Amino acid sequence: MDGMNLDFDRCYRAVSSRDARFDGQFVTAVRTTGIYCRPSCPAITPKRANVTFLPTAAAAQQSGYRACRRCLPDAAPGSPQWNVRSDLAARAMRLISDGVVDRGGVDALSAALGYSTRQLTRTLTAELGAGPLALARAHRAHTARLLVETTPMPMADIAFAAGFASIRQFNDTVRDVFAATPSRMRADAARRVPDAPPAAGTVSLRLPYRPPLDRDWLGWFLSAHAAEGLERWSDGEYRRTLRLPHGVGVAVLRFADTHVRADLTLGDMRDLAPAVARVRHLLDLDADPQAVDDALRADPDLAPAVAATPGIRVPGCVDPGELLLRTMIGQQISVAAAATHTARLVAALGDPVADPYLTHAFPTPATVAARGHEVLTGPARRVDAIVAVAAALAEGTLTVHAGRTAADLRADLLAHRGIGVWTADYVVMRTLADPDVLLGTDLVLKQGARLLGVNPTDQSRWTPWRSYASMHLWRTALTAADRGRVDTRTARPVTEPEDIR
Numbered sequence: 001m002d003g004m005n006l007d008f009d010r011c012y013r014a015v016s017s018r019d020a021r022f023d024g025q026f027v028t029a030v031r032t033t034g035i036y037c038r039p040s041c042p043a044i045t046p047k048r049a050n051v052t053f054l055p056t057a058a059a060a061q062q063s064g065y066r067a068c069r070r071c072l073p074d075a076a077p078g079s080p081q082w083n084v085r086s087d088l089a090a091r092a093m094r095l096i097s098d099g100v101v102d103r104g105g106v107d108a109l110s111a112a113l114g115y116s117t118r119q120l121t122r123t124l125t126a127e128l129g130a131g132p133l134a135l136a137r138a139h140r141a142h143t144a145r146l147l148v149e150t151t152p153m154p155m156a157d158i159a160f161a162a163g164f165a166s167i168r169q170f171n172d173t174v175r176d177v178f179a180a181t182p183s184r185m186r187a188d189a190a191r192r193v194p195d196a197p198p199a200a201g202t203v204s205l206r207l208p209y210r211p212p213l214d215r216d217w218l219g220w221f222l223s224a225h226a227a228e229g230l231e232r233w234s235d236g237e238y239r240r241t242l243r244l245p246h247g248v249g250v251a252v253l254r255f256a257d258t259h260v261r262a263d264l265t266l267g268d269m270r271d272l273a274p275a276v277a278r279v280r281h282l283l284d285l286d287a288d289p290q291a292v293d294d295a296l297r298a299d300p301d302l303a304p305a306v307a308a309t310p311g312i313r314v315p316g317c318v319d320p321g322e323l324l325l326r327t328m329i330g331q332q333i334s335v336a337a338a339a340t341h342t343a344r345l346v347a348a349l350g351d352p353v354a355d356p357y358l359t360h361a362f363p364t365p366a367t368v369a370a371r372g373h374e375v376l377t378g379p380a381r382r383v384d385a386i387v388a389v390a391a392a393l394a395e396g397t398l399t400v401h402a403g404r405t406a407a408d409l410r411a412d413l414l415a416h417r418g419i420g421v422w423t424a425d426y427v428v429m430r431t432l433a434d435p436d437v438l439l440g441t442d443l444v445l446k447q448g449a450r451l452l453g454v455n456p457t458d459q460s461r462w463t464p465w466r467s468y469a470s471m472h473l474w475r476t477a478l479t480a481a482d483r484g485r486v487d488t489r490t491a492r493p494v495t496e497p498e499d500i501r
Contacts, residue, residue: 011053014039015046021210021290023076026053029065035179036060041071058138059129066179069188074142074177077208078286083433084464086405088113089127092120093135094402094432097277101136102163102270103245112403140164141177143273148174148182149189150203153269155182161269202252203272206259209285212311215255217475218283221315224335227326227342229359230350241353241361242278243319244271248353248361251279251318260285265355281402281433284313292435292468299462301454305472312475314467320400320431321393322362324413327423328386329376341377348375365393385418392416400427406434429467438466445470448477 006026014022020040029036030046036057037043054060057067057074067073078097082090091113095101100109109132110117121131128135144162147153153161159170174182215236223233231240242249247267254261260283264275280286289311297306306312317323329345330338349367350360368390376383392398398412406428413424422441429437439445440456449456452473462469 006053006055008053011039012048012051015041015051018042021288023073023208023210024079024286025081026055027057027060027073028052029054029060029063034065035068036065036073037068038071038073038076041068041073043068043070054129056128056130056135056138057142058135061138061141061177062130062134067177069178069180074138074145075208077210078280080286080288080291083286083435086432086434087127088115088120088123091403091405092124092132093128096132096135096139097273098402099139099163099245099270099274099277100403101132102140102273106132112399112401136163137173138177139273141173144170144174144182145178145185146203146205146272146276147269148185150205151269157269158182161272163270163273202263202265203269205262205264205276206256207262207276207280207283207285208259209283210288210290211258212289213255213313214309214311217309217312217471218255218315220478225339227339227346229343230346230362232357234357239355239357240318241355241358242271242275243322243361243364244268244274244278246271248351249275250353250355250358251275253279253283278318281316282318284316284433286433287313287435289313292465295465296462296469296472299454301452302462302469302472305452305476309472309475312468312471314433314435314471315430316433317430319362320402320427321365323430324393324400324427325365325368325386325390326362327427328382328389328418331382331418331423333378344377345372345375365390369394382418385416389416389418400431402432404432406432406437429470434467436464436466437470438462439470439474442470442474444477445473447480448473448475451476451480 011026015028018040022039024038026039027036028039028041028046029052030050031052032046032050036054054063082093092109095109095112100112106117106120110120113120124135125131140163144158147158147161156167159167162170164170164173171182174180174185178185219233219236222238226233231238236254238253240251242251244266249264249266249271252263262279264272266272266275293306293310297303326338326342329341346360346362349363349371352360369387372387372390373383376386389398393400398416400409409431410424410428413419413427414421422439425437425439428434438456438459440459446456456473
């Protein structure tokens with residue numbers, strides 16, 4: 001169900017069966033009530049003649065529908081289509097979720113994507129039923145609801161933190177979208193029993209996902225790569241600093257059966273929407289794991305790994321620049337050594353944070369460019385390459401963000417000394433949440449492939465879910481290493497000669 005090509009019969013079957021897998025992929029607009037719902041809404045299924053299906057909440061709002069207060073369609077997991085697709089509409093949605101329009105307007109979004117405002121608006125309206133302003137408005141409404149229901153902030157502060165230009169615009173939008181005043185929404189939320197009181201100064205949220213979700217894989221990945229001072233994994237809780245558009249924040253994440261509990265401490269509440277988007281991206285919470293598992297399970301060689309690890313995720317990132325520099329720092333050394341080197345860089349050059357367990361945010365590219373040679377150790381060529389890439393990021397001659405196409409980003413990365421094929425593919429996969437990157441040159445992945453009897457160099461195998469296949473092969477090798485069956489002393493991908501690792 002791509003863009004506006006929503007098959008009515010398939011959508012109606014999903015709504016009739018209250019299939020939660022489709023939450024976030026489309027909304028049901030009911031003409032007789034004037035509301036729109038998520039597919040799994042528990043209300044009585046409306047008659048076929050009374051419904052229409054729209055690709056986004058913004059399209060429903062643009063048509064005059066208001067959000068169902070029972071199923072809260074704006075709180076559904078995001079559509080997996082924005083990762084599966086790499087067209088202009090999908091890339092625009094990634095940047096809108098990160099607040100680009102709220103910070104710089106439609107012109108900033110157009111510039112980041114390399115299209116004119118007119119062409120961008122025409123494409124989004126045709127594909128998603130709403131232009132960039134309407135899509136951003138829907139996103140602001142969702143952020144406003146979160147702040148109204150989860151914080152004691154004054155309504156005037158919420159209005160500007162959510163990105164509205166005025167209190168009147170905030171009030172009008174909330175009434176239009178939710179058919180309730182902000183004060184009534186807060187009162188209704190107060191009557192609901194919270195999970196647990198959040199710490200002072202934080203926003204506590206439930207970030208939903210489509211089950212299943214393999215917590216063990218995410219737990220291993222986050223804990224193995226955690227750099228002291230920047231991030232911490234302890235007793236199933238992941239804590240890390242976030243460098244956000246208006247300041248530095250801290251996220252504390254815990255996994256539950258249907259959601260991730262996120263406590264976000266922010267220096268500026270305008271950063272709430274970007275923080276949520278980046279945490280969801282880090283944990284791959286918008287994935288459709290059943291679709292992925294069903295496709296990969298069809299390969300009899302890979303089926304045992306899928307059966308052992310249903311709902312595996314491809315970890316994303318919270319800061320593409322940080323991901324790129326950390327990947328280069330970790331070249332040709334173990335995961336543990338990479339974390340140690342990263343921690344040393346963070347302690348020396350990062351901005352201090354006030355937290356009981358964390359000390360600094362990851363330094364900016366400009367800081368690494370200016371002072372990286374003072375702190376970074378290892379082969380001189382690698383240090384020079386890291387500093388040069390940091391300078392390119394700081395100057396804007398290298399742009400790494402979720403609005404790039406995979407081909408363009410990969411080509412730009414490979415143009416820099418010290419970045420080889422594996423590093424480029426790894427950064428593309430995690431920055432864009434690209435589901436179809438096969439890390440076929442990775443030695444640990446090759447060991448997993450040998451254990452399962454598959455050929456990892458087959459570039460057509462497992463499309464369009466090759467990133468998830470890579471995770472299964474990687475996990476298979478690491479699990480075997482824990483049992484002493486293979487030697488993976490690096491416990492990380494080992495790359496081609498042109499990667500200065």
